[in-house]
Amino acid sequence: QLQLVESGGGLVQPGGSLRLSCAASDSTFVYYALAWFRQAPGREREGVSCIADSNEVTKYADSVKGRFTISRDSAKRTVFLQMNSLKPEDTGVYYCAWRSFASTNCFLTTNPYNHWGQGTQVTVSS
Secondary structure, three states: OOOEEEEOOEEEOOOOOEEEEEEEOOOOOOOOEEEEEEEOOOOOOEEEEEEEOOOOOEEEOOOOOOOEEEEEEOOOOEEEEEEOOOOHHHOEEEEEEEEOOOOOOOOOOOOOOOEEOOOEEEEEOO
16 A cells, blocks of 8 residues: 655744655555645645646646645655745645546546545644
């Protein structure tokens, strides 16, 4: 069973930056899409960003465009989320997700992903 481990969360002031990482336990595991989601208390999990393996197409939620950047290290099976100009509304638990079924696209909805990390807390507050 593939395990995904997120790191890099923490407490940051508004306007600050954080870089999240998500590493896969099995470097030989194939993926077709990687994504970051977040969930604030009392709210549904929402897609933040994703990247497709085949063509490196990326997608972002409107709320993070221009502030967040998704990237990956294919050899190390690691995906990153660089978060700049953080706002209090970015607060939540951030999850990475992994799709091991064939596709040429990535998705900002939860259903297409079949592996999930445990999450890392991001708190933006002064």
